[in-house]
Amino acid sequence: MGNRLLEVNNLKLSFFTVSGEVKAVDDISYHVDEQEVIAIVGESGCGKSVSQMTVMQLIQMPPGKILGGEVLYKGKDLLKYGPRSNEMRMIRGAEISMIFQEPMTSLNPVFTVGDQLREIIMVHKKVSKKEAWDLGIQALKSVEIPDAETRMKNYPFEMSGGMRQRVLIAMSVACDSKLIIADEPTTALDVTTQAQVTDLLMSLVKKMKTSLVIVTHNLGLVTRYAERIYVMYAGKFVESGTTEDLITNPKHPYTAGLLSSVPKITGEKQEKLKPIEGFPPSLIDLPPHCAFLPRCPYATDECAYGPYPPMRIVGDNNHMCACYNCIGGQ
Amino acid sequence: MGQYILKRILISIIVVFLVTVFVFALIHMLPGDPARLYLGFEASEADVQEMRVKMNLDKPWHVQYYLWMNDVFHGDLGDSLLYRRPNLDIFKERIPRTVSIGIPALLISVPIALIFGIICAIKRGKWIDNLLTFFITLGMGTPVFWVSILAIYIFAMWLKLLPIQGYVSPADNFNQYLYKATLPVLCMATHMIAGVARNTRTYMLETLNQDYIRTHRAFGISERKITAKYALKNALIPVVTVLGFQVRVIIGGSLLIEQVFNIPGLGTLLVLAVNNRDYILIQNCVLMIASFTVLVSLIVDILYGYIDPRIRLSRR
Numbered sequence: 013m014g015n016r017l018l019e020v021n022n023l024k025l026s027f028f029t030v031s032g033e034v035k036a037v038d039d040i041s042y043h044v045d046e047q048e049v050i051a052i053v054g055e056s057g058c059g060k061s062v063s064q065m066t067v068m069q070l071i072q073m074p075p076g077k078i079l080g081g082e083v084l085y086k087g088k089d090l091l092k093y094g095p096r097s098n099e100m101r102m103i104r105g106a107e108i109s110m111i112f113q114e115p116m117t118s119l120n121p122v123f124t125v126g127d128q129l130r131e132i133i134m135v136h137k138k139v140s141k142k143e144a145w146d147l148g149i150q151a152l153k154s155v156e157i158p159d160a161e162t163r164m165k166n167y168p169f170e171m172s173g174g175m176r177q178r179v180l181i182a183m184s185v186a187c188d189s190k191l192i193i194a195d196e197p198t199t200a201l202d203v204t205t206q207a208q209v210t211d212l213l214m215s216l217v218k219k220m221k222t223s224l225v226i227v228t229h230n231l232g233l234v235t236r237y238a239e240r241i242y243v244m245y246a247g248k249f250v251e252s253g254t255t256e257d258l259i260t261n262p263k264h265p266y267t268a269g270l271l272s273s274v275p276k277i278t279g280e281k282q283e284k285l286k287p288i289e290g291f292p293p294s295l296i297d298l299p300p301h302c303a304f305l306p307r308c309p310y311a312t313d314e315c316a317y318g319p320y321p322p323m324r325i326v327g328d329n330n331h332m333c334a335c336y337n338c339i340g341g342q
Numbered sequence: 343m344g345q346y347i348l349k350r351i352l353i354s355i356i357v358v359f360l361v362t363v364f365v366f367a368l369i370h371m372l373p374g375d376p377a378r379l380y381l382g383f384e385a386s387e388a389d390v391q392e393m394r395v396k397m398n399l400d401k402p403w404h405v406q407y408y409l410w411m412n413d414v415f416h417g418d419l420g421d422s423l424l425y426r427r428p429n430l431d432i433f434k435e436r437i438p439r440t441v442s443i444g445i446p447a448l449l450i451s452v453p454i455a456l457i458f459g460i461i462c463a464i465k466r467g468k469w470i471d472n473l474l475t476f477f478i479t480l481g482m483g484t485p486v487f488w489v490s491i492l493a494i495y496i497f498a499m500w501l502k503l504l505p506i507q508g509y510v511s512p513a514d515n516f517n518q519y520l521y522k523a524t525l526p527v528l529c530m531a532t533h534m535i536a537g538v539a540r541n542t543r544t545y546m547l548e549t550l551n552q553d554y555i556r557t558h559r560a561f562g563i564s565e566r567k568i569t570a571k572y573a574l575k576n577a578l579i580p581v582v583t584v585l586g587f588q589v590r591v592i593i594g595g596s597l598l599i600e601q602v603f604n605i606p607g608l609g610t611l612l613v614l615a616v617n618n619r620d621y622i623l624i625q626n627c628v629l630m631i632a633s634f635t636v637l638v639s640l641i642v643d644i645l646y647g648y649i650d651p652r653i654r655l656s657r658r
Contacts, residue, residue, distance in 0.1 A: 070559055096565065105561035111559075117553040122575050122651060132561040167651045252532055 016084075017191055017223050018067070018108075021041040023081035025066045028074060030317040032296040036062040038247035039081070042324075044191060046225050049214075051226040051234040054244035054271070055292050060227045061113070063244070064193045068110050069095035080109075085191075106136040109184030111213075115177035119168035125152075126164030129186060136187040151186040152179070155212060174205035178212065185216055192217065195227045210237070215331050231274050235259055243267050246293050246303035249323060253331035263326050263333035263340065265310045302335070310337045343647055343654050345556040350643045354636045359630040364408050369621045375399075376621050380423050380434050410625065419630075424620040430613065432623070433630065440607035442512055442519070443599065444592030448528045452585065458535065459542020459581075463550060464569060475543070481536030486595050490602040497525060507604040512567035526603045530595045541584040545577040552576070579650050586642035590635050 025037040036059040043049055054060045065071050067083050073095065097302045098132045104110075120128055129148035135141065139147065145164070152160035153282065156177040168176055176198065184192050192284040194213060198206035214237055217224045228234060234241055234255070243251040243266065251264040260266040269288040289342040290307040293299075302308070305315050314336050315321075326333045378385070385393075394400050408537055413420060419429040458478065460469045482487075498506040503523050504511040549555065550573055558568045596609035598644040604610075608627070615623040647653040 068560060070556060101562045101564065104559070110560045112553065112557065114553050118557045120554040120558070120572050120576070122579070122649065123572065124651075125619070128558075131563060131567075135562050167655065169652050170655070180557070183427075183557075202624075 017044050017046050017048075017086065019084040020067065020116040020269050021082050021084070023063065023066060023083065024079040025062065025071065025076055026079055027076050029296075032280045034295045035247050035298060036076075036295055037066055038279055038298075040242075040244070040249050041081075042242050042246050042249070042252065044180060044225060046190070047221050047223055048240070049217065049226065050240045050242065051228060051238035052233055052242045052244055053228060053231060055229055057292060057295070058244045059257050059295065060244045061195050064110065064195055064225065064227055066107060067102060068193070069093075069100055070110075071095075076326075087089045092243070102136070105132055105183070107187070108189045108191045108193065109187075109189040110193045111177070111180050111184055111197050113199055115173050115180060115200060118180055119176055121168055124169075125165065125168060125171070129164070129183055132183055133186050147186060148182075151182040153184060154216065155182045157182070172205075173201050174209055177201060177205075177209050179218065180325060181209070181213055185220060185222070188220065189222060191223045191225070193225045193227070196229070197226070198233070199228075201231075223288060231270055243270070246298060247295055248303070248320070248334065249332075250304065250335065251333045252323070253327065254329050257327060257329055259330075261327065261340065263331065263338040264304075265308050265337075265339065266304050268339055269307075279342070310339070346647055346653065347644055350640055354640045357636050358629075358633050359534060361636075362411065363407070363451075363631055365625055365628045366410065368525060369625055370403060370406075372437055372619070372621075374619055376619060379619050381444075394583065414629065416624075419626040420622040422620055422623045424615065424618045429623055429626050433608075434606050435607065436575075436611050439509060439511065439605060440592070440596045440600070441608065442529060443523060443526050443605065443607065444596060446523070447530035447534060447595075447610075448588060448592065451531040451588070452538060454531075455535045456542055456581070459541040460546055460569065460574070462539070462543040463546030463577075466547060471655075474539070478536050478539050478543075481532055482540060485588030485598075486529060486533045487598040487602050489532055490526070490599055493529050494602070504553050507602075509603070509605040526599050526605060530592070532600055533595060534591055537591070538581065538584055538588060542577065542581050545580045546573060549573045549577040575649065579646065582642055582645050582649065589638045593631055593635070 020043065023037055023040050023043050024035075027034040027036055038059070040063055042050070042052075052060045052063065062071065066076075066078065067090070069090065078091060081091070085103065090100060090103065093103075119125065126145060126148055129151060130141065130144045133144040133147050133151075134141070137144070137147070149160045149165055152163055157163050157175065157178055163171075163175075168179075171179070177200075181197075194212075197213060198209050201209060210233060213224070216222070226234060226238060238255050241252065241255050242249050243264065245259070245266050251258065251262070251267045258267060259271065262271055265287070267287070272286040272287060275285055288307055292304070293303050299305070300319060301317070302311075302321055303314050305311050308315070318336060319336045321336050323332045323334045325331065326338050357465070375390070375394075377390050377397055380397075381390055397472055398406055401409070410420075417430075421427060422429050422432055425432060452529050462474050462478075465471045488612055496504055497504045505522050508522050510518040510522050512523075550569075555568060555573055558572050559565075563572070593608070596605075596607055597612065598609070599605070600607045601613065602611035608631075610629075612624070612627050614620075615627060
């Protein structure tokens with residue numbers, strides 16, 4: 013494991029809307045080392061995508077507002093630069109790249125794939141138009157797009173969803189980013205394409221010695237690839253640790269619930285999936301106690317009266333959990 | 343693209359055909375006898391009857407329609423009952439006057455409107471957006487003839503900078519044309535700026551919220567380039583349609599503006615023709631305006647295909 017690449021400390025972001033303050037990211041801390049693959053897991057609307065957009069400073073402000081924390085990339089606090097600064101602009105795409113959830117709408121429909129790819133390369137590298145175009149072809153080849161020379165001249169609507177996601181991956185590797193943030197990279201794709209795109213992404217990350225943050229609700233995906241996992245619920249991290257520790261020995265009732273709701277191929281035929289009862293809470297007017305309380309099968313009086321449980325070390329390898337009644341004691 | 347254009351042309355022809363049928367039907371449903379109006383109320387019944395035969399008014403309507411279309415296809419737009427001379431000559435005389443007001447208005451308004459719209463979209467919610475949007479809404483809400491009268495009051499009667507009314511052809515005396523056409527051109531332009539700017543603002547805002555703009559940002563493209571290149575091209579697609587409408591506004595606006603400023607153009611002609619029940623003139627004037635409008639729509643459609651690759655390539 014290499015040096016610390018990204019370290020996020022106590023990051024807080026809220027959206028101020030007519031119906032109130034939405035605490036989308038509420039005091040989260042995590043880190044990514046060089047060449048490390050980590051995952052942020054949670055249900056839809058728990059703030060996991062927003063947390064990553066905050067790191068990239070792509071959140072519209074207003075209504076969004078960063079209320080505190082720091083985002084240290086190679087030791088420098090990105091939040092100090094500001095979202096529209098040149099420094100931040102040069103980091104996006106060249107140091108940290110982001111792949112989005114919706115390949116169908118994430119490419120500009122009236123410019124060719126080549127135009128869009130070349131533009132990115134020319135922003136970050138001092139090359140001529142011709143050289144940038146050739147680098148674009150290489151990037152498309154690296155994501156295994158056949159006939160890359162012709163594909164460069166295609167418009168996005170002439171490509172399938174899987175192909176477009178490959179193009180977006182090509183964009184994120186074209187300028188040798190050190191960190192790629194993949195926000196639900198395969199959710200919009202069909203299952204066979206999902207596997208192909210994920211495998212491609214993982215092999216590229218290995219080959220280019222890039223770090224990767226996978227944001228997903230798909231635990232199956234995560235357990236296969238990620239080295240460490242952060243579980244997010246209602247804007248906060250509730251558990252973090254190595255993938256093995258989390259899967260074999262989940263401490264937070266929410267993590268345990270997530271795991272038992274995933275189908276297993278090895279399970280017995282009649283085994284029923286156990287869904288987590290209830291719905292995730294609205295992020296407006298969150299209670300002072302644990303947000304998972306209404307859905308928690310392990311809840312006690314302490315949970316209802318106590319403040320929000322802080323993250324604390326509950327096991328080896330920095331296994332952390334934010335719960336008063338961690339599963340298996342402690 | 344070829345097939346796309348061909349299809350547009352076919353549709354345009356059908357539209358023009360339908361317009362001729364409707365105009366023909368509408369005019370022939372109007373009360374009053376054109377032959378009697380033409381000869382005056384002192385004329386004898388026999389003379390009127392003779393005139394009716396001469397004007398083909400005694401024939402069944404489908405024959406009359408056929409005769410009209412036959413003339414049109416032979417380049418004969420008939421003789422005006424009011425002016426008693428060929429309609430074509432009247433048009434040739436009047437169209438340049440309307441154009442000499444409308445085209446400058448269009449050329450002035452389009453760049454200003456686009457810039458206003460883009461500024462509003464980028465500075466959304468800031469004071470400059472609020473100020474411009476206020477004037478844009480005002481411009482859209484006030485009828486063009488009212489603006490014209492107000493402009494005459496301020497610039498002609500009060501400040502005495504420009505003349506109250508009148509028209510000189512730019513070919514005859516360019517300085518006099520500038521002097522007299524300034525007010526009507528500006529009044530028409532104000533109206534056009536409002537419409538285009540508002541639409542540009544709306545489409546630009548919509549575009550700036552799209553996922554692909556976020557992608558451009560996420561890869562470090564500068565805000566200026568995103569706005570001026572990547573967002574603008576997307577926002578322009580619907581704006582082109584609005585520009586097509588603006589060309590039609592020249593005709594609609596000329597009806598009012600030419601009345602207020604007393605410009606002997608197409609607008610005044612149509613009003614006169616209707617007031618005097620000059621059915622041959624109305625018929626052919628409407629046919630001409632309709633064909634022109636359809637032609638503009640056709641050009642817009644083709645431009646659309648040029649800007650939007652989804653249209654250009656989908657029917658290759």
